[in-house]
Amino acid sequence: xxxxxxxxxxxxxxxxxxTGEHKIKASALKSEFGEDILYIxxxxxATERMKLAQSVRSKHLKFRLQIxxxxxxxxxxxADREFDKFNELARKKLQRGENPEQVFEMARYHKGSEAxxxxxxxxxxLLCCHMAxxxxxxxxxxxxFAISRSNTNCIWLSIxxxxxxxxxxxxxGSHQYAAHGGLIVYGSKTSLAANAFHSTLTIGSLQxxxxxxxxxxxxxxxxxxxxCFTKWCRVQIEKATNTPLSLEQKKKLGxx
Numbered sequence: 436x437x438x439x440x441x442x443x444x445x446x447x448x449x450x451x452x453x454t455g456e457h458k459i460k461a462s463a464l465k466s467e468f469g470e471d472i473l474y475i476x477x478x479x480x481a482t483e484r485m486k487l488a489q490s491v492r493s494k495h496l497k498f499r500l501q502i503x504x505x506x507x508x509x510x511x512x513x514a515d516r517e518f519d520k521f522n523e524l525a526r527k528k529l530q531r532g533e534n535p536e537q538v539f540e541m542a543r544y545h546k547g548s549e550a551x552x553x554x555x556x557x558x559x560x561l562l563c564c565h566m567a568x569x570x571x572x573x574x575x576x577x578x579x580f581a582i583s584r585s586n587t588n589c590i591w592l593s594i595x596x597x598x599x600x601x602x603x604x605x606x607x608g609s610h611q612y613a614a615h616g617g618l619i620v621y622g623s624k625t626s627l628a629a630n631a632f633h634s635t636l637t638i639g640s641l642q643x644x645x646x647x648x649x650x651x652x653x654x655x656x657x658x659x660x661x662x663c664f665t666k667w668c669r670v671q672i673e674k675a676t677n678t679p680l681s682l683e684q685k686k687k688l689g690x691x
Contacts, residue, residue, distance in 0.1 A: 436572035436656055439664075444503035445567035446511075446560065446578045452504035455497035456564055458615050462519050463638045464491040468611050478599060478614065478687070500567045502560075510582040511560055517553035525594060526641050535594045535641060555590045556581050558636075558645040562590070565618040565634050572661050577647055590645055597642035598686040604640075613638050616688050621646070622672030628654060629668035635689045644689030 443450055457464075464473070473488035475495050488495050521544070525535035543550045559581035566574065579585040600612050616635030622628055633646035649657070657665050685691035 436574055436653070436661065439567070439570050439572050441500055441567075441570075444506055445498070445500050445564050445573065446502050446506040446582050448573065449503040449505070453501035454504055454507045455494065456502050456507060456560075457491075457497055458561075458564075459496060459613050459636065459638070460515065460518060461491045461496075462515075463522060464496070464613055466523075467613050467638055471611070498564045498568055500564070502564070506560075506582055511556065514553045514556035514560065514581070517550055518557040520550075521554050522638060522641070526639060529596065529641050552586060552588060555588050555592060556583065558590050558592060558643065559647075561636065562632060562634055562645060562647055565615075566632060569618055569667070571632075571664055572657070574647065574653070576653070589647055591648065593644045593689070595642055595644065595689065597637045597640050598689075600637065600640045600642075611639070616644075619646075619688055619690075620668050620671050622668060622675075624672075624676050627669040627672045627676070628658065629665070629672065630654060633688070633690075642689055 437448060440448070442453075444453060445456075468491070470490075473490070473493065473496075474485040475488050476485040477483050486495050521538060524538045524541075528535045528537055538544055539546075539551075542548075544554070545551060559577050563574065563578050563581055576585070576587070576589050580587060580589055597612075597614070599614065600610075603610060603612070614635070614637040616633070619633040620629050621631035621633060623630060629649065631646050631648045633644070635645070636643040657668075680688075680690070682691060
């Protein structure tokens with residue numbers, strides 16, 4: 436890990452020319468909503484007032500912390516474009532009633548291929564940005580993969596129908612929808628130590644569930660060198676231990 440600094444790039448740590456990164460890719464939002472006015476809300480808080488986003492370029496759709504211009508363009512551009520291609524194919528599969536993960540059966544996305552790696556790099560970038568939002572130290576293994584300084588894929592990914600979308604569909608029919616799952620911490624009930632970080636991305640009815648498992652060296656390093664973040668994780672894990680997630684919450688977060 437490397438120390439968190441809100442004035443540095445969330446991926447490489449550089450200080451120059453920081454730019455905003457979308458929580459949900461602008462091109463994916465445009466494919467879902469077109470030029471419609473967008474509203475942003477929290478599905479866990481129905482009484483919270485919705486925010487008006489105006490367009491896919493709204494600051495409300497971007498992470499609070501930024502990445503540098505190089506990481507936002509040349510270092511992650513192939514990953515961004517590959518996600519667009521994959522997402523289009525996966526959504527078509529889902530619309531036909533097929534398993535969207537069947538896209539991985541195409542020669543283009545065979546495990547280890549350039550396209551396969553680039554797709555996973557996109558989710559590595561997103562997870563780095565979600566971790567930066569909670570002032571987590573930057574996970575080098577994850578960020579190096581996201582910007583192609585390493586080709587060792589450390590992201591786990593599954594693709595499914597979004598449970599929340601389906602619940603709303605029963606009430607209002609097909610509708611336009613996109614969402615992200617923020618940052619979820621996995622941890623031990625006994626030691627309360629963090630051992631994985633998880634998030635989700637939803638476009639329409641299609642949900643991507645992705646996470647990073649920490650190896651034993653990373654778990655030890657967090658405990659010894661980053662006590663403040665370790666304490667924050669322990670608080671979250673203790674809360675979840677005392678008040679476990681409901682089955683509904685787990686389905687919403689793609690865990691169940």
